[in-house]
Amino acid sequence: MKKIFALLLIFLITSTVTAQMKLGKEHSKLNISCQTCHTCEVPTKNDPCLVVCPREKMVTIYQKPEETPELIVIDQLKDRYGPVYFSHRLHAQMSEMSGGCGGCHHFNTTGPILNCNSCHETSRKRNDVSVPDLKGAYHRQCMDCHREWSHSTACNSCHLPIKEVKGTEKEQIAQRLKGRAHPVVLEPVKILYRTESDKGKLVTFYHDDHTKKFNLDCISCHKQESCSSCHDVNKKSSDSKTKVSDASKSKLSFEVQHKNCISCHKDDNCTRCHSDKELMPFDHQRSTGWTLKTYHAKLTCQNCHGSKIPFAKIDKNCISCHKDWDNETFNHAVTGLKLDELHSELGCDDCHADNNYAIKPACDNCHDDLSYPKDLPGKLIRK
Amino acid sequence: MPGKSRRDFLKSSALIGAGITGLSSSSAKATPKNILSPDRMGVLVDTTVCVGCRNCEWACKDAHGLPAGDLESYENRKILEQKRRPDPSALTVINEYSPGKYSNLPVDVKVQCMHCDHPACVSACIVGAFTKEENGSVIWDTGKCIGCRYCMVACPFQIPTFEYDKAINPLITKCDFCFDRTKEGKLPACVDICPVEALTYGPRMELVMIARDRIRRNPDRYINHIFGEAEVGGTSWLYLASKDFNDLGFPELGKDPAPGVSESIQHGIFAYFVPPASLYALLGGMMWLSKRRKELEQEEKI
Missing domain, CATH: 1.20.5 (Single alpha-helices involved in coiled-coils or other helix-helix interfaces)
Known part of the structure; x- marks a missing residue:
């Protein structure tokens, strides 16, 4: 128990990152067993009786990359090399697509973000060797990704040479990293997948339809990308708007290949995506039978369909969206036909039988010899 | 290591020879008089963690007074395109193999003496130069060694090498588990330098438990086999991997101690x-x- 207190004390003292989240009473309401972190029945503030690391089932923290520290200087273990100036925010942005905060901040509590040295001892010669020491822990986090894209294990790609580190250097580096954000990721417009499917050999995936029209986040599909899928020194960058991908040779299982699509397209049949020819991008008229005109074409999908993905079909009745429209409030001029004084006094269903606006309005309730559209109940201001 | 000249050895062997003629052959079934300490140390090599930086190669040479060169020169990964063996100029080497089940990164494997619990070299050495020490290391007395190279033949891992290029006083060389460093309370040089702590130094019994725990917690990462736990009766160096050990340059060995085979x-x-x-x-x-x-x-x- 003394050891745990000592570790907590070290954490408090050496904490360079201010605790961004407070461990409130709320954390007890989380859907995890108390025994994941606490050994005793009733943990108190003075005696939290925390289990020693590694805690196997642990919830991970989440913070927006923009809220995280920009620069972290890792200099507890100066040895053969100088400190590492770690661009934390930049890495946090990249991690959004490859595992999130939990990729590095594993085994964290529900509350404040723990420093690495609260579990990982600074000395390699120690009694409990079941958890890697601090040097090992740091390098394990960095080197797997770094050698994946750089194909190198060169120390100086992160470390400064020990002799070159001067007092003002930190400020210079901090200045250089200030406000530096990850550049906007270039998206392809469409990706053509060649497949071996007998339902159609070609899948046309309109990437920008999904991101721009349907407003999907990158991370709703790209959760566990490896660093090298974007960053690889051997990779040639391509400016082409259309990507061609040969999926027919993929070793991935059917389930894994369809995983991202099926989460929304679960009610669609194969030919929605598979075809023997390239498919057209999304068109509201063709796919739904509802043409978007003047006003509706200006709206985003979410304005009508809500933010829930996949979008649900909605009722074609005006009133299902325009709940406040009635005889009093509706300005008929928005349809392009400004009603004359006489007609504007009438109720909707006097002309539009059963409030059905899809069919031709009827004039014969009052007029024997008039009919729409030959005769108009007002002035046409727009076609 | 206590120095003993070749003259002393010849003297003692003449005496022993004289004595042996009077004995029946059945009493001569000798096993090494090396006691296996329960607290003996070991190293757990996690090949899924190793990044193949080769810093251990440099540190080993540096600690053993071998020409090591610049640490930066070890960043050259071209050398990993071929499979290497330890030799008198490098007591440990890293070899690289195709990726295992866990990741698409290549698997790097450190090769050095396994420091067997029942070492064949100790058994095969006709002058008794080799010993299994209390701390787990298998070392030898260069003063006693007559250069017969029986240890090289006996070793199931083909680890001891011979300074063939030396005309005068060629010696047997191999990893000595940094016997001198550990005696001073330091870590073995390779363990000390490893940036990712792919090498964990600790009591062998504890390392076996840690290795089992890692397999239990990450069944997707590891194959269910700790190389060295049972091979040739157990070794001080233990390995974890994401693919079959036969595909990582390890020999297929039974569980019987190697001396049993060579002695019989x-x-x-x-x-x-x-x-x-x-x-x-x-x-x-x-x-x-x-x-x-x-x-x-x-x-x-x-």
Whole structure:
């Protein structure tokens, strides 16, 4: 128990990152067993009786990359090399697509973000060797990704040479990293997948339809990308708007290949995506039978369909969206036909039988010899 | 290591030889008088963690007074395109293999003496230069070594190497588990430098538990096998991997201690004066044959 207190004390003292989240009473309401972190029945503030690391089932923290520290200087273990100036925010942005905060901040509590040295001892010669020491822990986090894209294990790609580190250097580096954000990721417009499917050999995936029209986040599909899928020194960058991908040779299982699509397209049949020819991008008229005109074409999908993905079909009745429209409030001029004084006094269903606006309005309730559209109940201001 | 000259060895072996002639062969079934300490140390090599930086190669040379060069020069990964073995200029080497089940990164494997619990080299050494020490290391006394290279033949991992390029006083070399460093309370040089702590130094018993725990917690990452836990009766160095050890340059070995095999061959040949008896029988047979041929020739003449 003394050891745990000592570790907590070290954490408090050496904490360079201010605790961004407070461990409130709320954390007890989380859907995890108390025994994941606490050994005793009733943990108190003075005696939290925390289990020693590694805690196997642990919830991970989440913070927006923009809220995280920009620069972290890792200099507890100066040895053969100088400190590492770690661009934390930049890495946090990249991690959004490859595992999130939990990729590095594993085994964290529900509350404040723990420093690495609260579990990982600074000395390699120690009694409990079941958890890697601090040097090992740091390098394990960095080197797997770094050698994946750089194909190198060169120390100086992160470390400064020990002799070159001067007092003002930190400020210079901090200045250089200030406000530096990850550049906007270039998206392809469409990706053509060649497949071996007998339902159609070609899948046309309109990437920008999904991101721009349907407003999907990158991370709703790209959760566990490896660093090298974007960053690889051997990779040639391509400016082409259309990507061609040969999926027919993929070793991935059917389930894994369809995983991202099926989460929304679960009610669609194969030919929605598979075809023997390239498919057209999304068109509201063709796919739904509802043409978007003047006003509706200006709206985003979410304005009508809500933010829930996949979008649900909605009722074609005006009133299902325009709940406040009635005889009093509706300005008929928005349809392009400004009603004359006489007609504007009438109720909707006097002309539009059963409030059905899809069919031709009827004039014969009052007029024997008039009919729409030959005769108009007002002035046409727009076609 | 206590120095002992070749003269001392010859003296003692002459005395032992004189004594042995009076003994029956059955009492000569010797096993190494090396006690296996329960607290012996070991190293757990997690090949899924190793990044193949080769810093251990540099540190090993540096600690053993071998020409090491710049640490930066070890960043060259071209050398990993071929498989290497330890030799007198490098007591440990890293070899790289194709990715395992866990990641698409290549698997890097450190090669050095495994420091067997029942070392074949100790058993095979005819001058008793090799010993299994209390801390788990298998070391040898260069003063006693006569350069017979039996240890090289006996080793199931083919680890001891010989300074063939030296005309004068060539020596056997191999990893000594940094015996001198650990005696001073330091870590083995390779363990100390490893940036990712792919090498964990600790009591062997504890390391086995840690290795089992890692497999239990990450069944997708590891194959269910700790190399060295049972191989040739157990080794001080233990390995975890994401693919079959046969595909990582490890020999396929049984669970029986290697000395059992080498000793039974050696003792089998020499037991009950078989070689001298068979030699006499062969010579006698030849004499008998030539004598008979002469007799036949004489009979023909008559």
